[in-house]
Amino acid sequence: MRAPAERGSVFRMASFRLAVLGTMLSTIGAIIVFAMIYGATARAARQEFSPIVAGDRADLIADALSSGSSLRSEIELATLQERHTFYALTDTNGVERAGNIPMPSNPLLWRHLTRWNLPGMPPGVRAIDGIGQRLSDGDILFIGEDASVFARLNTEIAWVFAGVFGFMISLGLVMSLLIALYSLQRVRAISEASRQIVAGDLSHRIKLYGIDDELDFLTTDLNLMLATIDRLVETARQVTSDIAHDLRAPLTRLRDHLVQAQRRTVTDPGYAQALQQVEQIIAIFAALLRIAEVEAGAVQGHFEQVDLSTLCRALAESYEPVAEDRGQRLTHAIADDLIIQGDTALITQMMVNLIENAIRHCPPGIAITLAAHAQDRVLTIELADRGPGIRDADRERVFRRFVRLDAARTTAGHGLGLALVNAVVGLHGGTIALLDHAPGLIVRITLKLTA
Amino acid sequence: MRILVIEDDPHTLEFIRSELAAGGDEVTTAPDGRAGLLMAATTDFDAMVVDRMLPQLDGLGVVTALRSMAIATPVIFLTALGRVDERVEGLRAGADDYLVKPFAIEELVARIGAIARRHAYKRPATTLAVHDLTLDRLSQVATRAGQRIELKPREFRLLEFLMLNAGRVVTRTMLLEAVWDFHFDPQTSLVESHVSRIRAKVDRGFDCELIHTVWGVGYRVAHESPG
Structure with a gap:
């Protein structure tokens, strides 16, 4: 299962990604609109100025012809009188002959000059619009009009655009971030509830917000589905428990009759064998009921502080002689202060089942080690042996009820030990893994340490 | 020993009675909690075997009532409820031992002996x-x-x-x-x-x-x- 932190980032939420995409699209839209306005002002300026420029040019040339003075002196005169008209005159070699601005490049086309493309822009002027013409003697006369008003207008429009759109876009981003956070919170609540349900609490339901939005619809349907699953599981569980429970009474009677019968005819060994079989069936039913009870999570209310260090050491020491009698050696390496929240009786039974499994399935001469330590608030218990181990293919299977591997057919047991271990680990929110010890088996259990 | 057995299942009751009687005990039986409590309160017994789920008055009620009357007759609870918390609840109510059904009769006999003896020597010997x-x-x-x-x-x-x-x-x-x-x-x-x-x-x-x-x-x- 992936940790929630990995997948719970708000920046990975679908709604936030959509919001970012929307923001990008509106930014592009704003830029296009601005470009269109900019183009329109440029066209308006040209329409406004081109007749003026043409008139100026005609006046200048006419004046020069009628007064008999040179064009150069007329330009000089004009530059003194006109503050908003600009001139440049160059000869065929490109040498400047008169004017108050330098000759722009490509002067024969309509030009929009700013200080970026005209280095000698007069102070206080932001833009000049104009066009040049080649005169009959080969000189080029460029006349431009002060277009600062249009330039200022453009700047203003740009600022308004930047301001309005910037505000709207950032507002949109903040809003979508908030919406994404809100949905994330609700999705997390749903996901948290699901995880609790996966952990075994089928009675858990997801809280509705009561605002009839799409998440509430989803939640309602999920809750309906959960109720159905809960009912089905409960029925299945009930049936299993009922069978085990209801069969116990007749089995007990059967045993009582056998005991009494055996008392009357002591010599027949068949009674003792039958009695033994009945005892075993009763034990299996008891184990089944216990697993069902643990899996139902019915004992969670009785959790207390369990000192696993003391418990594991005591168990290891108790089982040392048992292993010794079988020619095995049980050793332990258990760290101090391993405290968890749990059910003492169940944890004890879990550890006993594990230790006994190792002892029962290992041949004489084998070393078995029980180790327990904690790191980063996670408690790890490892029971390692050098016995026959479990094949890869069987490692998942052995946790199921009544599964006994072929190698274990000859040993006593009913195949419920690991199923109970698994149920107890699950009840405590831990994990269990069977690892290869090459040769042998390591059973590794992790549990949360009490804070 | 004089033993009172309170159990509503007639088969189990008869089985316990005959097995205990075979061992030489004097057995009195009661089919429900109220009758059992009445007998326990008026007659002196060495030990009692009480089923937890009984008609009229349940086992917990019987033991709680006995203890509140300062009657300290040792009690073994007999029950199908085998969870540890249920055991603890039973022992807290004042029972001396707890045996989960189904049980072996030898187990019951041995436990009756143990609690009756414990009761006889109140002060634990050093x-x-x-x-x-x-x-x-x-x-x-x-x-x-x-x-x-x-x-x-x-x-x-x-x-x-x-x-x-x-x-x-x-x-x-x-x-x-x-x-x-x-x-x-x-x-x-x-x-x-x-x-x-x-x-x-x-x-x-x-x-x-x-x-x-x-x-x-x-x-x-x-x-x-x-x-």
Whole structure:
């Protein structure tokens, strides 16, 4: 299962990604609109100025012809009188002959000059619009009009655009971030509830917000589905428990009759064998009921502080002689202060089942080690042996009820030990893994340490 | 011993009655909680066997009522409810022991013996003795014929429990509950391994055996002169 932190980032939420995409699209839209306005002002300026420029040019040339003075002196005169008209005159070699601005490049086309493309822009002027013409003697006369008003207008429009759109876009981003956070919170609540349900609490339901939005619809349907699953599981569980429970009474009677019968005819060994079989069936039913009870999570209310260090050491020491009698050696390496929240009786039974499994399935001469330590608030218990181990293919299977591997057919047991271990680990929110010890088996259990 | 059995299932009631009677006990029976409480309050018994789920008044109610009347007759609860918290609840109400159905009759007999005896000697003895084996419960020292015997703490508790019930059969399950606090059946010879170690220390090299195996049931510590 992936940790929630990995997948719970708000920046990975679908709604936030959509919001970012929307923001990008509106930014592009704003830029296009601005470009269109900019183009329109440029066209308006040209329409406004081109007749003026043409008139100026005609006046200048006419004046020069009628007064008999040179064009150069007329330009000089004009530059003194006109503050908003600009001139440049160059000869065929490109040498400047008169004017108050330098000759722009490509002067024969309509030009929009700013200080970026005209280095000698007069102070206080932001833009000049104009066009040049080649005169009959080969000189080029460029006349431009002060277009600062249009330039200022453009700047203003740009600022308004930047301001309005910037505000709207950032507002949109903040809003979508908030919406994404809100949905994330609700999705997390749903996901948290699901995880609790996966952990075994089928009675858990997801809280509705009561605002009839799409998440509430989803939640309602999920809750309906959960109720159905809960009912089905409960029925299945009930049936299993009922069978085990209801069969116990007749089995007990059967045993009582056998005991009494055996008392009357002591010599027949068949009674003792039958009695033994009945005892075993009763034990299996008891184990089944216990697993069902643990899996139902019915004992969670009785959790207390369990000192696993003391418990594991005591168990290891108790089982040392048992292993010794079988020619095995049980050793332990258990760290101090391993405290968890749990059910003492169940944890004890879990550890006993594990230790006994190792002892029962290992041949004489084998070393078995029980180790327990904690790191980063996670408690790890490892029971390692050098016995026959479990094949890869069987490692998942052995946790199921009544599964006994072929190698274990000859040993006593009913195949419920690991199923109970698994149920107890699950009840405590831990994990269990069977690892290869090459040769042998390591059973590794992790549990949360009490804070 | 005079024993009162309160149980609503007629089959179980008859089975317990006949088995206890066969062992020489004087058995009185009651089919429901109210009748049982009335008998327990008016007649003196050595021990009571009480089912937890009873008509009229349930087992917990019977025991709680008895204890509030200052009647201290030892009680064993008999029940299908086997969870540890349910055991704790039963013992807290004032029961002396707890046996989960289905049970072996030998188990019930052994437990009745144990609680009745515990009741008879109210003050716990600080020194236990069987023949020439003595156990000092305060200093945790065991000696046999004046020779000190080295026991591990768990072995001491095991021997202590056996000697507290000296002369009586102690079942494997009773030992598992009292010495290990196990409320389930281990699949290995845990009890046997420990008893054999204690035997090696207590009985080996001495003139007579004090720890006896009762086949199929459990153990008994007693001095039995041969023959």
